[in-house]
Amino acid sequence: MSDLKDVARVAGVSRATAARCFASPEVVRPTTREQVFAAARELGFRPNLLGRQLRLQTTQLIGVVVPSLLNPVFAEQFQAMERAARSRGYNLLLATTDYSAERESAVVEELLRQRVDGLVLTVTDAHSNRVLQSLSTEDTPFVLAYHQPGSTEYSAVSVDNRAGMALATRYLLDAGHRRIGMVAGPTLQSDRARQRYAGYCDAMGERGTSQPPITAMPIIEMPSHTQADFAALAPLLGGHHAPTALVCSNDLLAISLIAELRRHGWAVPQQLSIIGFDGIAIGTQMHPTLCSVVQPVAALATTVIDQLLAQIAGAAPTSHCLPCHIRPGESSQPYNQPYEETLHDPLQ
Amino acid sequence: MSDLKDVARVAGVSRATAARCFASPEVVRPTTREQVFAAARELGFRPNLLGRQLRLQTTQLIGVVVPSLLNPVFAEQFQAMERAARSRGYNLLLATTDYSAERESAVVEELLRQRVDGLVLTVTDAHSNRVLQSLSTEDTPFVLAYHQPGSTEYSAVSVDNRAGMALATRYLLDAGHRRIGMVAGPTLQSDRARQRYAGYCDAMGERGTSQPPITAMPIIEMPSHTQADFAALAPLLGGHHAPTALVCSNDLLAISLIAELRRHGWAVPQQLSIIGFDGIAIGTQMHPTLCSVVQPVAALATTVIDQLLAQIAGAAPTSHCLPCHIRPGESSQPYNQPYEETLHDPLQ
DNA sequence: CACTCGCTTGAGATCGATCTCATTGGCGAG
DNA sequence: CTCGCCAATGAGATCGATCTCAAGCGAGTG
Numbered sequence: 001m002s003d004l005k006d007v008a009r010v011a012g013v014s015r016a017t018a019a020r021c022f023a024s025p026e027v028v029r030p031t032t033r034e035q036v037f038a039a040a041r042e043l044g045f046r047p048n049l050l051g052r053q054l055r056l057q058t059t060q061l062i063g064v065v066v067p068s069l070l071n072p073v074f075a076e077q078f079q080a081m082e083r084a085a086r087s088r089g090y091n092l093l094l095a096t097t098d099y100s101a102e103r104e105s106a107v108v109e110e111l112l113r114q115r116v117d118g119l120v121l122t123v124t125d126a127h128s129n130r131v132l133q134s135l136s137t138e139d140t141p142f143v144l145a146y147h148q149p150g151s152t153e154y155s156a157v158s159v160d161n162r163a164g165m166a167l168a169t170r171y172l173l174d175a176g177h178r179r180i181g182m183v184a185g186p187t188l189q190s191d192r193a194r195q196r197y198a199g200y201c202d203a204m205g206e207r208g209t210s211q212p213p214i215t216a217m218p219i220i221e222m223p224s225h226t227q228a229d230f231a232a233l234a235p236l237l238g239g240h241h242a243p244t245a246l247v248c249s250n251d252l253l254a255i256s257l258i259a260e261l262r263r264h265g266w267a268v269p270q271q272l273s274i275i276g277f278d279g280i281a282i283g284t285q286m287h288p289t290l291c292s293v294v295q296p297v298a299a300l301a302t303t304v305i306d307q308l309l310a311q312i313a314g315a316a317p318t319s320h321c322l323p324c325h326i327r328p329g330e331s332s333q334p335y336n337q338p339y340e341e342t343l344h345d346p347l348q
Numbered sequence: 349m350s351d352l353k354d355v356a357r358v359a360g361v362s363r364a365t366a367a368r369c370f371a372s373p374e375v376v377r378p379t380t381r382e383q384v385f386a387a388a389r390e391l392g393f394r395p396n397l398l399g400r401q402l403r404l405q406t407t408q409l410i411g412v413v414v415p416s417l418l419n420p421v422f423a424e425q426f427q428a429m430e431r432a433a434r435s436r437g438y439n440l441l442l443a444t445t446d447y448s449a450e451r452e453s454a455v456v457e458e459l460l461r462q463r464v465d466g467l468v469l470t471v472t473d474a475h476s477n478r479v480l481q482s483l484s485t486e487d488t489p490f491v492l493a494y495h496q497p498g499s500t501e502y503s504a505v506s507v508d509n510r511a512g513m514a515l516a517t518r519y520l521l522d523a524g525h526r527r528i529g530m531v532a533g534p535t536l537q538s539d540r541a542r543q544r545y546a547g548y549c550d551a552m553g554e555r556g557t558s559q560p561p562i563t564a565m566p567i568i569e570m571p572s573h574t575q576a577d578f579a580a581l582a583p584l585l586g587g588h589h590a591p592t593a594l595v596c597s598n599d600l601l602a603i604s605l606i607a608e609l610r611r612h613g614w615a616v617p618q619q620l621s622i623i624g625f626d627g628i629a630i631g632t633q634m635h636p637t638l639c640s641v642v643q644p645v646a647a648l649a650t651t652v653i654d655q656l657l658a659q660i661a662g663a664a665p666t667s668h669c670l671p672c673h674i675r676p677g678e679s680s681q682p683y684n685q686p687y688e689e690t691l692h693d694p695l696q
Numbered sequence: 697c698a699c700t701c702g703c704t705t706g707a708g709a710t711c712g713a714t715c716t717c718a719t720t721g722g723c724g725a726g
Numbered sequence: 727c728t729c730g731c732c733a734a735t736g737a738g739a740t741c742g743a744t745c746t747c748a749a750g751c752g753a754g755t756g
Binding site: 001046047048049050051053054059068069070072075076078079082091092093094095096109110112113114115139255256258259262281282284285286287288 | 349394395396397398399401402407416417418420423424426427430439440441442443444457458460461462463487603604606607610629630632633634635636
C-alpha cells in the first residue's frame, strides 16, 4: 500500500509538498502539482485516513446508536441520516443495542474510543440513563433522536409524542368510540411509551363529561416492545366494558396485535379498531391498512444531523419538535352501536 | 482528553510501561500496575484507538455494504453480523447504496480509505461489477453475501437461489397450479433475480410433458426491486391463459404485489396464489400470511463473518451455500378447478 | 547593486499508542 | 564477594498525514 511518502519520492518532491497538492492545490506550482498527481495515479495512492484523523484530531465520523434496525423506523432514520451526513463529508458508525441499557453504555464507550466527532443516540429511556449523564461531562457533542427534552437539558429532536397520541385518541373519539385502551411494550423502560400514554390520558380526560362517561384505562402492557401477546389482552376483551378501540405505542406492536387478534378469531376493524404510532411504510401494504400517527422520519433525521454538525462546529445545543399527523387506514373504523349493549364475543 | 502520556506521568512511569499495563499486564510488577490503573481511573483515561490503529496497521473495523436497510433482510443480516463481529472484537462500518453501482464504488473506496480490515459486500449485480474486479487486486479481503459464486472466483456466502425458487415453483405445481408466472424487479441489474428466474424455469421444465402442458412464462418485470405496479401486471390477468399463481423474486415485492392486487379488486389467494422469497418476519403478520422461501439470514451472517475473519487471519477465500426452505402461508392455496375454463375476471 | 516582497518548497515536529532494544536492579549460585 | 541471569523499566523510533516555520529564489524597486 503506497503512502504519501512514496508519492513524494516518485514525484521528486517533499512529503509536505505532496500533501499540499491534495489539501490546498492552489499554493503549489501547477507543474509540480501535475507531477505529484501523476505519481499518485501511477502508484494507486489511496490516502490513509488514520494518519489524517490522528493529526487533525477529527475523524469525520458520527456514532449512531439505535435500539434495533428490525424496526423500520430506525432503519429509515439511519438511511436518511446517512444521506445527510455523507453529503457533508461525514461517515456513520452504527451500533445497535437491542433495547439493553448495558449495551448502550458499552457501545457509546466503544464509539468514543473510536473518537467519533459526535453521537446520535436513540436510547430506551433518556431519563434514567447513566450514559447521558456521563456524556454531558465529556466534550463530544451528541443529539437525542426520538426523545423529548424533559427536565434535563440535552439536545434532542423529536415529535411531540404526547400530542401525537392525543391526536390518535381524539381521532377515535370523533369516530364515536368511547371505550379506548392503550397497548404498549415494557412501559417502565421507555420514555416514549410513557409520553404517549400521557397523551392518551389527555385526550380521554378532555371528554370526561360525556354520556356515557369516558375514562382512561390503565395501560395494557406487553412483554416486548414490538410483539403483542394475546394472553395479556384476552381478559379485557368481550366483557361489558371491553374497549372498542386500541391505540398502540408503535406500529410494529400494532401490526403484531392485529395478527395476534386474527389468530384468535378477532377481526380488525370489525370488532376492534386499532391505531399505531410511527407511520412505517409497510403499514399501507397491510390488510387492513394500518391507521397510524406518522412521524416525519426523514425530516427528523436531517434535523438531527444539522443540529449535530452545528454543535460540532461550536454551536450551542438546541432541541426541536416536529409535527406529526394521522394517516387514516382501514384498521380504524367509526363506532355506531349504542354503548349499553354487550359487545359480541366470538369466544363465548 | 487525557492520553497515555498523562497517565504515565501521574503514575510516575514511562509511556512504555503504562502501555504494557493494558497490552500485557503480566509483565508489569503488580504494584506498578496498580499505580497506572489508579492514575488511569483518576484521569478518566480512554484509549485513543486511532493511535493504536495507525501503529498496528489494523482497525478492527469491517466495512459492510448493503443496498438498503429498508429491506428487513439486510437489516436482519446487519444485526446478526454486528453481534458476531462485536463478540470477536470487531466493529462494523455500514454504508448503503440504494441499489446504485456508482454508490457501490464510492462507498467501497471510502471504506478502504478508512482502512477497514475486511469488507462484506451485497451488491446489485456481482458479475458486471467493476468494484469487485479492482478489489481483487487489493490486499483487503472481502466476502460477498447473498451472491453465489459464478464463473468468478470471489469468496461468497449465499443460499442456492436457483434451487430455492425451484422449490417454491414445485410447491405450487404440487398444489395443482399449472399456469405460474414470476414477478421480479429490474432483472437485468440483479444477479439474484436472474438466478431465481432460472430456478423457476427449471421447475416448470421438469413437468413439461403433463396435460395440459406446462411452460415457463417470460419474467414479469416491475420498475422497482421492492414495489409492484398493477399496470405492468394487468395485461396478463383475466385472460384464458392467465396465471393462477405467481412467484416473486423477494418478499417485499410479494407483499407490495398482494396489496396492489387488492387495491384493484383481486383477492389473494382466492384468485391468485403468491409466494415470496426471503422469509422476512413481517410476512407471518400479514393477512393473508405470506408463503415464502426462507433464507437462514442469521446463519448466513455468522458464516460471512467467520469466513471474513478467517481470511483476515490469512486463510484462503472459500464459498458457502446454505439450505433454504418453504414456509407455508395463506397467500398460496391449492388450485382445483379444471384449467380449460376461463378464470373469473372482476374487471370485465 | 543591495534589499525586500512574495511565491514555492522542505525540514522537522506532532497526533497517541506500541514495539524494539538497551539498561537497571536484585538475587542466587559459585 | 562477584558473576550472571532474569525480571522490570525506559528511551527512542514508528505508523501516515499535516502544520509550522524558515529558507531559497526570482522579480521589482530605491
